Amino acid sequence: MSSPVAPATDPVRFLRRLGEILPPARVLAGPAQLAAYESDGLTAFRTAPLAVAVPETQAEVIALVRLCQAEKIPFVARGSGTSLSGGSTPVAGGLVITLNRLNRILRVDPAQRVAVVEPGVINTAVTLAVASYGLHYAPDPSSQSICTIGGNVAFNSGGAHCLKYGMTSNHVLGLKAVLATGEVVEFGGASREQLGPDWCGLFVGNEGLFGIALEITLQLLPRAEVFHTVLAGYRTLEQAGDAVSAIIASGLLPGAIEIMDALALEAASAAVHAEYPPGCEAVLIVELEGPREVVASQRPQLDALIAASGPVEARPARDATERAAIWKGRKSAFSAVGRLSPDFIVQDGVVPRRRLGEALRRIAEMSRADGIRCANVFHAGDGNLHPLILYNGTEPGALERAEMLAGKILHMCVEMGGSITGEHGVGLEKRDYLAEMFNADELDCLHRLHHAFDPLGLANPGKMFPDGTAPALAQHGLHPLEKAGLISRE
């Protein structure tokens, strides 16, 4: 714990003490080493940290947090750096704690259907480790083949199957964490029930502001026996939206309901050679899942609803390979957009589902008015939009214009009664918009809670809150030290 008479931050002494915790090979401080950690999935924001620590054990992570606390050095936990909201963007003068080497699956209990994992375990590795028991880990963010459970916990990641299964927080039963103060706590456990306040629920989605999860107990579900996945192409987005409404009104509860628009389809088909029905402005993906008897009974109902919604073509996946191809196209859409544009911002706003059509129309109008292309991929069942705002970062002012359009879209989501973020978190990207959702008293309540967990404001400062204390730089191009000739990228 920090000493009450701790002197002001002294980077040199901090680095020396860091060397007492980790061997030299696991402390990265050279400019070239740091360059890789300057940004995350939100590449428009870059900051070089003071150093990067590569712990391999929980004890080392705890020691690092306690050192940061004692030396008043801010720290940012980082998994695979896939955050789309800039959640793991470093803090200037701070420490990045990478958790990729804490990647052990500590325990799998097939009878209780739980897995206990370290934060650096990759999302899909959990399902791989339990598949032989007929189980799976439900949350499936698009980056699931590289993103870590620790990052999923920090940002309460979602995915395509949230409608039926919820987000990460719905699947975290227990946590061991080192809080920003250095206190090590354990919340919840292997039971699906709990007594007392839901501390796990509070911790998940803390955006790294409370501390670092060291061990996470995940609920596993029996893998659905069969799937019925349909891809349907529509002339207009509105028709696809109407099909969603009809499905929702029918009483069916699909595992996923997704829509991709023409620009996203163009990108996905180029990237993964997916073939979509030609001439379509939108493609709808709907998936039923469950025991074969249940799906057999619901399938005709879904097929009839889709047939009645006037698709150009509806293609049910005939086997697991075709199903995988449909999902590969959908999940590659974000990165595929990189083929259309050198830079893009992925938005994550939510609107009430019944206003999806209106929201998409307004996004299209704003996009046209601003002369900025915008692709749309979204979780239609949840009203969770992912407009991808395309820009060229080498054009002066292009990022700023893209961010202005992003801001207008967020404003629209709040005005419609939705949210600025469905599953990516506020992070650095949307911190200036938190105040659109919450009034001064509400923000104060969040601040007080934050202060309880981190009185010194050392854990991932500058994320979530508009008055962030850390200067995470909103810049493009060279780092100031590069411009000054002090560092260079090798």
Next chain:
Amino acid sequence: MNAPLTPTTLAELADAVRSVPRVLAIGAHTKPRLCAVAPEVTLISTLGLSGITEYQPDEFTFTALAGTSLREIASTLEARGQYLPFDPYLIEAGATLGGTLAAGLSGPGRFRFGGVRDFILGVRFVDGAGRLVRLGGKVVKNAAGFDIPKFFVGSLGRFGVFGELTFKVFPRPAATLTLRLPVTDANAATQILTAAAGARWEIDALDFLPTADAIALRLAGPAAALPLLATEILTRFPGEILSAASADALWADLRELRWTFADGPLLKLALTPSQLPALAATVRNHAGKLHVTAGGNAALVSLPAPIVSLGLPALTLRGPGPLWLDAPTSPAIVAAVKTALDPYNRFPSLAA
């Protein structure tokens, strides 16, 4: 004890909290031990804050004032073919939505899609400083801000007074079918609970009954599929399909806690199926009764008289005895969060 305050608007609720130094909200008093606090604590009844304020069936969400009865909510949802999948207790007894959140009480149906925590989306509440604030959201998906609504599940009203709550709902399954699977003892019950929970059948509820002689297994889904699933289940675990009337009666008795001792303590526990045999033995030694739900993850224990320990942490919902048995130790962060949300210490502590 002072007479309870009876606000009828959210503004009056905030005024009520500010008007007295120590307060606790109560609903319909169906879990009375949770609000049996020191006499200097003024109670605020939420029964004057009743009604569904927003319901959009096609959004799968509704918003209701905290004192709204579960009965009103269940019937409103049912009329639109929807339901609260966490299957709340004490509907006929008059339990309120706010009390259900504070108690963190989920019924047998929580097995399939999760408990209260998996359906709460947003809460408008009065904090200890007397400010009416809303956190969380009104849409099914929201990741903005800390998840205080989830934190409130099981918080016993010790961190804020709930005014208005937003929940996610699901379409109601077209049909249900309940199987009764006899077992000889708790070990046999544990084996069935574990095996069935991991199977392909997408079970809706999986309970070890207070009679201690059978598992009740409920299926929910399209009417045509359920008998097919039931046939397969019965080849694996001998038993019978209950008539619709018997099944309704069985679940209603569990939901309304009709199997419990009238005057003894009723306790809630969280457990794993492997802990069930030991718990069952302890309960039997105290001449108590046990309803195990959620596939062996939650239990209600009814005892003829207070005891000191069940071997696992337990929360007393009603009847005599301490609020907690074997209370888990509180890390320092618990006190820090209490101070953050309740700076003037208006609400009782979690411990009492």
